[in-house]
Amino acid sequence: NRCGCMPTVGSNPTPSAKRPQRSDVTATQDNQRTLLVTGVGGFIGSAVARRLVAEGFRVVGVDDFSAGKRNNVPDQVDLIEADVAAPQLVSKLPAVVHAVLHLAGQSSGEISFDDPVSDLQKNTISTLQLINYANSAGATRFVFASSMSVYGAVGDAPTREDAVLQPLSCYGVGKAAAEGYLRVFSQRTPFVSLRMFNVYGPGQDLQNLRQGMVSIYLAQALATKRIVVKGSAERYRDFVYIDDVVEAWVRALQRPEPLNTAINVGSGIRTEVGQLLSMIQQLVPGTTVEFTDGTPGDQFGIYADTQRMHMHLGLAHVVSLQDGLKKFAEKARLV
Numbered sequence: 001n002r003c004g005c006m007p008t009v010g011s012n013p014t015p016s017a018k019r020p021q022r023s024d025v026t027a028t029q030d031n032q033r034t035l036l037v038t039g040v041g042g043f044i045g046s047a048v049a050r051r052l053v054a055e056g057f058r059v060v061g062v063d064d065f066s067a068g069k070r071n072n073v074p075d076q077v078d079l080i081e082a083d084v085a086a087p088q089l090v091s092k093l094p095a096v097v098h099a100v101l102h103l104a105g106q107s108s109g110e111i112s113f114d115d116p117v118s119d120l121q122k123n124t125i126s127t128l129q130l131i132n133y134a135n136s137a138g139a140t141r142f143v144f145a146s147s148m149s150v151y152g153a154v155g156d157a158p159t160r161e162d163a164v165l166q167p168l169s170c171y172g173v174g175k176a177a178a179e180g181y182l183r184v185f186s187q188r189t190p191f192v193s194l195r196m197f198n199v200y201g202p203g204q205d206l207q208n209l210r211q212g213m214v215s216i217y218l219a220q221a222l223a224t225k226r227i228v229v230k231g232s233a234e235r236y237r238d239f240v241y242i243d244d245v246v247e248a249w250v251r252a253l254q255r256p257e258p259l260n261t262a263i264n265v266g267s268g269i270r271t272e273v274g275q276l277l278s279m280i281q282q283l284v285p286g287t288t289v290e291f292t293d294g295t296p297g298d299q300f301g302i303y304a305d306t307q308r309m310h311m312h313l314g315l316a317h318v319v320s321l322q323d324g325l326k327k328f329a330e331k332a333r334l335v
Helices: 022-027 043-054 087-092 116-136 170-184 213-224 242-254 273-283 307-313 321-334
Strands: 034-038 058-063 078-081 099-102 141-147 191-196 198-200 226-230 239-241 261-265 288-292
Touching: 034 043, 043 058, 043 242, 087 116, 099 116, 099 242, 116 141, 116 170, 141 170, 141 242, 170 191, 191 242, 198 213, 198 242, 198 321, 213 226, 213 273, 213 321, 226 273, 239 242, 239 321, 242 261, 242 307, 261 307, 273 321
Parallel strands: 034 058, 034 099, 058 078, 099 141, 141 191, 191 261, 198 239, 226 288
Antiparallel strands: none
């Protein structure tokens, strides 16, 4: 156990040829501590589930595969294929659960403008429904996938968790609203809201060119050696590697202290888009860059104050962007 937190439970499950059906899920729910992971077919959700399975937890995963991929789901996960915003979902879930890790949802600020009502359902209504479920199922904790998008326009300084939330996209509004519901019901089910910054790394969807700055640029460089950038090279971000994000999720679940609070999950390093592009051009020689107009709701610049992450989660060192990009590019070339 890398994080040195509370002991994990049980031994690593062995893969089975067939996923348990609903009756199997119900029958075994009292045999070991059960975690519900939504968005289990997604980039981050599948990585978190894989780590939890390796640490001996029983994971029940939910995904409708509208964005996630079935082959991302670890074999040991008890899979429920369903929409997390659908009212009938609760009847399919275990009657007892130790904790809820909610990573499902629409994850692009740009796409949120296409259908704001759908974005609200996927990111906010789903959270409210799962909060009610967590309370009835006896969950001791609700860990939520929030976003840097809740902050909106900020000054050129590390952004603290106590900053005023002024989201610029429908996506950011939905995430901020979901955090509000978590606070309202925190006396029933304690929560940890992880405000993730620009997550990247192996496993990210290289086919989706509207979500994930690093993956969008790297995918274009590998496919055509031509990167089209929506917005200015002077914009800046905080890029955080997938392994560090997974570690943050595991610690947020297991550590006793970070309850009923929001925690930034980032590197704490200000990186301009132009710097990122130069790194990718070094990894993929001959790549050219073209700039076009920006997208609605795009933040010009933001990077994380990580003091709370250090204090509550004990994460003081993260993978550098240079090393993370190299690992990502090497894995992407093998796909």
